[in-house]
Amino acid sequence: MSEDRRTFLQRAAAAGLLATPAAGLLSACVGGGDDDTQDQAEGEKSETNPLGVDAKAPLEVVIFNGGLGTKYATDVHIPSYKKSFPEAEVKFSQAEEIATVLQPRFTSEQPPDMVNNAGSKLMDQGALVQAGQVQDLTDLFNAPSLDIAGKTVKDTLVPGTVEQGTFNGKPYVLNYAFTTFGLWYSDKLFKDNSWTVPKTWTEFTALLDSMKAKGVTPYAYAGANASYYQYLVILTTAAKIGGADVLKNIDNLEDGAWQVDAVKQAAQLWGEIGNKYMLKSHLGLRHTEVQLQQNQYRVGLYPSGSWLENEQAKDTPAGFNYAVMPLPSATASDKLPQTAIYAAAGEMYFVAAKGKNPRGGMEYLRHMLSKEGAKGFTELTKVLTVVQGATEGLTISPGLTSSEAMLKAAGSDYFAYRWDTWYKKMDDECRAATNELMFSGGDANKFVARMQKVADEVKKDPSIEKFKR
Template identity: 90%
Template sequence: MSVTPDGTSDLTRRTLLRRAAAAGLLATPAAGLLSACVGGGEDEPTDQAEGEKSATNPLGVDGKAPLEIYIFNGGLGTKYATDVHVPSYKKSFPEAEVKFNQAEEMATVLQPRFTSNEPPDMVNNAGSKLMDQGALVQAGQVQDLTELFDAPSLDIPGKTVKDTLVPGTIEQGSFNGKPYVLNYAFTVFGLWYSDKLFQTNGWAPPKTWSEFTALLDKAKAAGKTGYAYAGANAAYYQYLVILTTAAKIGGPDVLKNIDNLEDGAWTAEPVKQAAQMWGEIGAKYMNKAHLGLQHTEVQLQQNQDKVVFYPSGSWLENEQAKDTPAGFNYAVVPVPSATSSDKLPQTAIYAAAGEMYFVAAKGKNPRGGMEYLRHMLSKEGAKGFTQLTKVLTVVQGATEGLTISPGLTSSEAMLKAAGSDYFAYRWDTWYKKMDDECRAATNELMFNGGDANKFVTRMQKVADDVKKDPSIEKFKR
């Protein structure tokens, strides 16, 4: 069955606001509460920088206007910004001051600035403490990127920016049909392992569930933790894997129904069956001490050959570069088939444009912010990003001529084998309340003897609560 990417990857958000109240979307009491979270309201910026549009300046950037950017300092690092994208922007606008900032807790650092309507111009909203993207959109804090995607590519003649992108990219950053977010890193998700460890032990990557559990038994007998993730901040890695299994069992509409808050979407049999299977993995093969660890701590154990499989996205190799021993050779395999009657093949994977970047609608230089994204989406900008991060981008053909790492090579091979059978979801970005609850429910299922019935019932309740809450704007795909 062919599936196109129509979801999104990762991660943690905040809560809503005053402009929605002014538009009649929120009840008045809620509006006061929400305005304290993300700002908004009737105040429209009147002093935004703007220049003359031309063939070389299609977005009308003021070449002398300062540009402030914030980049998340996580698994991808920040060198791609300081060494590739900022210099590219400066080459086009040498008189512009580009103020570069980095942070690890984006919400902590930036929420106050959005609340006071004094945001930076472009933000990489990522990490375990990122801002509530849906709330920011609802608050009118995020720039519509239609003009960016319609602009000509910086260095690919005869094509607009949108012509150069992997199909599904724009849709993935859209909210009710309008593009507000650039999901830049094309990430593939699966079970990561050391190719050297497998070669040494004569193990083959599992394709079926029985092969998977048999290999976990071998790992256990060898004194290793067969499967692990970090409960302190990486539960979304695990619920992603649970939902990947659910999609394989029941098809991609299982995830679309969850996104669209359809009645009974979480209690559907494929989700319940997937939760049951993964709950058994947690009970039998996981180390309960990992509940209190951070992701890098568990990832380090894998680099030390104490952990066999680790669920993650393709940023993992770069994130662990300084701790990965020579010859470790990261590799990745799809989540195994669950049953012989799965609706999607074993090669099907969760793969999607991720790592959100957006322009602040109330910033001083939104045109400069969009232009900065245009430089990111140039072929050279994308190639430089991949060279420094070992992660693909949404720019087609940007890896041509590159010598790529073992993990990225494995990722590309897995993506090629998947063909059009890749999928994603978007509810985690749209509804922070559901994301928070799913992390907690997942940890309970995997570490604390939780059961599938409790997991799906708990998630159905929070989904129903979100659906009934008039203060939360609903999104559909």
């Protein structure tokens, strides 16, 4: 067993990526030697089969069952794949805790072929890439589109999509859902109370005061599993204050990136919101429990991505009408306008490099990235994809309409970060630090110091591969 692989296993075990103790993994690895690759299915390449898929080879797909559900896979993408390869058996399963279900299989190098790595218990994507467990998707992106003539798959995508899933120059992950983030609310509740969307921080706190006076919890998120929604909000405000390079510097583990004034000021502002306008009881709730309270008109504003409307479809009363607003400007001297938003290709899908059918896994992604595949996804989930023009002719929901309007108003002023998928240790720490800030009266100085400490630890750890953008 190589030293690189031994180092990864030790790191992964420590990070919780692998279910069994490091010692057990290392001894198991000795028996297998270095050549772990099993026989992999391969067919002849052709104009209709550019990736060389074995038409009869089984394909295994695992999809996270969360806000987007799984019907898009069972009702759209799997039938599309089967239409091209009718003799191939497609084995489908879903999971709410991806890491719990798939850790043992990646440890034993018997993974499924295509994985939707998402949710609060997702696998450490950076560690998987470092271990050689993730297929390079260059051939997929260079292949012709399934149903958009004259274009490669890459040509059909929203700019930045390939880069969002790139690790040190190679594309390993498809971020499929083009997600916009903001503060979600009921258009009906706003109209009934003559509330308007705030543009400044003063207007924002005045709105929260009005909600509080009406007996509505002004602002809420679920501390049990959704604190990453809130740290996204904090960092969005930081980017508005100091510019998008604030986030790029955090991604690149630049010295002192977490302790710049923009991050500290954003943490201070949001810590005050938590202290004055949130319920402490929400610390122990899950996201769907808090979201249900919003559907009952008990919560005014909820930070989330554009999957929210679909996730709450069964609990949303008629006339509620989801809508979303960008975060208000924090100061009069913000570097980015009030309309600027966090928006990015998200929801990770990857092919297992050591699976039995990586070519089939990439072909499955090609079907997802067809115009029809993307259109079907949006119809079922109310969420945009990274495929350009795929919503043409669709009647879209109130929340998606609002989300598209917010994106249009942002123009080129949208941004994202990637450290949370690169370095799971930082993501875990930020969730805990955010809950402390928002629910326990934590202060901004402690928040940024805590995050700088873990960022420095990651930077200095030679066993963790570093990524840059």
